[in-house]
Amino acid sequence: MSFLETARLALRSLALHKFRALLTTLGIVIGVAAVIAMLSISEGAKRETLEQIRVMGVNNIRLRSIKPVAADRRQEAAQNQSAILTYGVTRRELDHIRTLSKDIESIVPMREVRHDVWYKDVKTDVRVIGTSPDLFEVLRLRPEDGRLLTELDEREGRAVCVLGAEARRKLLRAHSWRGQDVKVGPQYYRVVGVLEDKPIKAGGSIQVSNLNNLLYIPYSALIKDFGITSVQRKSGAFEAIRLEVDEAIITVAREDAILPVGRILARALERTHPQNDTEIVIPLELLRQSQRTQRTFTIVMASIAALSLLVGGIGIMNIMLANVAERRKEIGTRRALGAKQRDIRRQFLTESVVLSLLGAVAGLALGAGGAVVIHMAAGWQTVVSPVAVGLAFSVAAATGVIFGTFPAVKAAELDPIEALRTE
Amino acid sequence: MRDPVVHLEGLSRAYSAGTTAAVAALKSISLSIDPGEYVAVMGPSGSGKSTLLNLLGLLDHPTSGSYMLAGREVGGLDDDERSSLRNRYIGFIFQSFNLFPQLDVIGNVEVPMLYAGVHARERRRKAEALIEMVGLTPRRHHRPTQLSGGEMQRVAVARSLVNDPLLLLADEPTGNLDSETAEVIAGLLEDLHRRGRTIVLVTHNSELANRTTRILRLRSGELQRDGAAA
Numbered sequence: 001m002s003f004l005e006t007a008r009l010a011l012r013s014l015a016l017h018k019f020r021a022l023l024t025t026l027g028i029v030i031g032v033a034a035v036i037a038m039l040s041i042s043e044g045a046k047r048e049t050l051e052q053i054r055v056m057g058v059n060n061i062r063l064r065s066i067k068p069v070a071a072d073r074r075q076e077a078a079q080n081q082s083a084i085l086t087y088g089v090t091r092r093e094l095d096h097i098r099t100l101s102k103d104i105e106s107i108v109p110m111r112e113v114r115h116d117v118w119y120k121d122v123k124t125d126v127r128v129i130g131t132s133p134d135l136f137e138v139l140r141l142r143p144e145d146g147r148l149l150t151e152l153d154e155r156e157g158r159a160v161c162v163l164g165a166e167a168r169r170k171l172l173r174a175h176s177w178r179g180q181d182v183k184v185g186p187q188y189y190r191v192v193g194v195l196e197d198k199p200i201k202a203g204g205s206i207q208v209s210n211l212n213n214l215l216y217i218p219y220s221a222l223i224k225d226f227g228i229t230s231v232q233r234k235s236g237a238f239e240a241i242r243l244e245v246d247e248a249i250i251t252v253a254r255e256d257a258i259l260p261v262g263r264i265l266a267r268a269l270e271r272t273h274p275q276n277d278t279e280i281v282i283p284l285e286l287l288r289q290s291q292r293t294q295r296t297f298t299i300v301m302a303s304i305a306a307l308s309l310l311v312g313g314i315g316i317m318n319i320m321l322a323n324v325a326e327r328r329k330e331i332g333t334r335r336a337l338g339a340k341q342r343d344i345r346r347q348f349l350t351e352s353v354v355l356s357l358l359g360a361v362a363g364l365a366l367g368a369g370g371a372v373v374i375h376m377a378a379g380w381q382t383v384v385s386p387v388a389v390g391l392a393f394s395v396a397a398a399t400g401v402i403f404g405t406f407p408a409v410k411a412a413e414l415d416p417i418e419a420l421r422t423e
Numbered sequence: 424m425r426d427p428v429v430h431l432e433g434l435s436r437a438y439s440a441g442t443t444a445a446v447a448a449l450k451s452i453s454l455s456i457d458p459g460e461y462v463a464v465m466g467p468s469g470s471g472k473s474t475l476l477n478l479l480g481l482l483d484h485p486t487s488g489s490y491m492l493a494g495r496e497v498g499g500l501d502d503d504e505r506s507s508l509r510n511r512y513i514g515f516i517f518q519s520f521n522l523f524p525q526l527d528v529i530g531n532v533e534v535p536m537l538y539a540g541v542h543a544r545e546r547r548r549k550a551e552a553l554i555e556m557v558g559l560t561p562r563r564h565h566r567p568t569q570l571s572g573g574e575m576q577r578v579a580v581a582r583s584l585v586n587d588p589l590l591l592l593a594d595e596p597t598g599n600l601d602s603e604t605a606e607v608i609a610g611l612l613e614d615l616h617r618r619g620r621t622i623v624l625v626t627h628n629s630e631l632a633n634r635t636t637r638i639l640r641l642r643s644g645e646l647q648r649d650g651a652a653a
């Protein structure tokens with residue numbers, strides 16, 4: 001009897017008690033769903049982290065300015081007798097940091113300008129940052145057409161800009177970028193180049209969350225045109241802040257120097273910024289942290305999956321034993337018609353494997369559906385990988401074999417005469 | 424002269440009932456059944472009819488004595504060998520039909536061929552030919568639950584014949600049928616006998632027994648009478 005025929009017989013036999021089969025597989029369904037959901041979430045999380053880190057660059061350290069919380073601010077304002085809030089990293093500090101370690105390759109400052117961006121009479125939500133030419137190299141942003149910002153632009157504070165792919169679409173639509181000027185607040189900037197689409201979002205950084213939706217101008221032009229003090233209307237009141245750098249990317253020459261440089265930075269900032277208005281983000285550290293979190297998550301979910309598969313397996317064993325007891329006459333008849341012990345064993349083993357594989361199919365659907373729901377509800381990236389599907393099916397098949405063997409052996413060892421005598 | 428289909432020499436079967444002395448179900452039976460014979464086994468309950476049928480069908484082991492099936496001693500065979508002899512040489516018909524509820528008529532008839540490793544197309548062809556013979560072609564896709572008792576037994580007869588057995592064993596084949604359908608089954612068996620099939624039939628029904636060519640009467644495990652049907 002071929003495997004296919006045995007499997008078909010198993011399906012037909014199970015079809016005689018559909019509801020019972022359904023209930024029996026529930027444990028497997030939940031176990032497999034847990035495995036699939038777990039693996040797709042952790043795979044998604046892994047990819048997301050890797051993407052973030054790839055965008056940020058593993059060899060980079062990010063230094064961010066953080067606006068002090070309200071309570072500290074009032075205190076400070078009272079002390080300074082000033083309505084202007086000053087915080088964050090300064091250019092002088094960055095120059096100083098550069099001297100602290102010879103492993104630091106470059107330091108790229110970024111400062112956002114909070115003004116609307118116009119092209120002719122079209123207003124967009126494109127965001128503007130002033131930065132140094134090194135940024136494009138550090139973030140691997142490539143020009144699609146035209147050129148990038150240069151050292152000369154920076155030195156002379158030229159009113160030029162480079163557009164991210166999305167910013168270009170929003171501003172220029174189908175127009176050519178050549179010779180166009182875009183307006184940031186009151187200032188005009190000549191477009192000198194457009195960037196390739198960066199297919200991934202740079203998570204982690206609030207200021208520059210989407211590299212495609214940015215307009216890049218020279219840092220010096222930003223200082224010249226807008227200064228470092230900006231005024232924002234906030235809940236009815238005006239708020240003036242003085243901030244030199246939103247964020248700086250510090251590139252480190254060697255990977256094993258990242259953590260030492262990070263420590264040097266932390267010590268330096270501790271002295272000059274006791275009020276915690278700066279933050280150091282080390283992607284490498286994030287990577288390790290997320291790996292640790294993921295390991296814990298995987299262990300927890302794997303335990304749940306193992307537990308429900310165990311329960312599911314016991315359910316299968318239970319129902320298969322009932323099956324064997326109920327179908328003694330069938331077994332006896334098959335033996336009389338020439339079935340060998342191994343034929344009977346195979347028949348019942350196949351039945352339990354088919355049962356658990358059916359559970360696996362349902363569990364796969366449930367788990368994949370669950371992953372989609374989690375993606376929509378929590379916004380986590382989820383990926384149902386072929387490896388996960390293969391793993392779930394093998395685990396389910398193994399459960400069927402492990403818990404189906406005992407009932408199948410019992411069936412095969414029945415004495416045919418005894419079995420035939422059952423009514 | 425061809426070998427007898429069945430040749431028994433001093434065949435005995437005793438069951439050990441716990442620690443007490445063994446109970447003899449069959450005591451030193453010797454007989455031969457030639458090809459083409461139509462034999463009825465009769466006797467009261469507990470006379471050893473079923474034991475004899477189980478021994479003939481290779482479902483049971485004798486305690487002592489010899490059983491030659493088609494000239495071959497089957498005493499020392501292991502379970503697998505006995506299974507394949509059952510499959511190839513013996514056809515079973517049961518009192519309560521013993522059809523498989525998960526399979527349709529064709530599927531039921533095909534089962535012995537599955538264990539014989541017959542190819543799917545050949546299986547189909549043979550099953551359909553036998554279903555035609557028992558007159559159930561219009562019902563070949565029905566499940567057993569959709570059939571009457573007589574129809575179920577006809578399916579069982581077809582199933583018993585698919586591997587072209589040397590010996591057909593029928594255990595009270597009409598026991599669960601009303602007289603009208605019993606007559607159909609009896610006619611079917613007679614028909615098979617006329618075509619040269621060797622049949623051994625266990626029955627309480629003397630009318631059915633009288634239509635055979637030879638009657639074995641058992642009492643308390645012994646062969647009391649062996650003679651031509653009345």
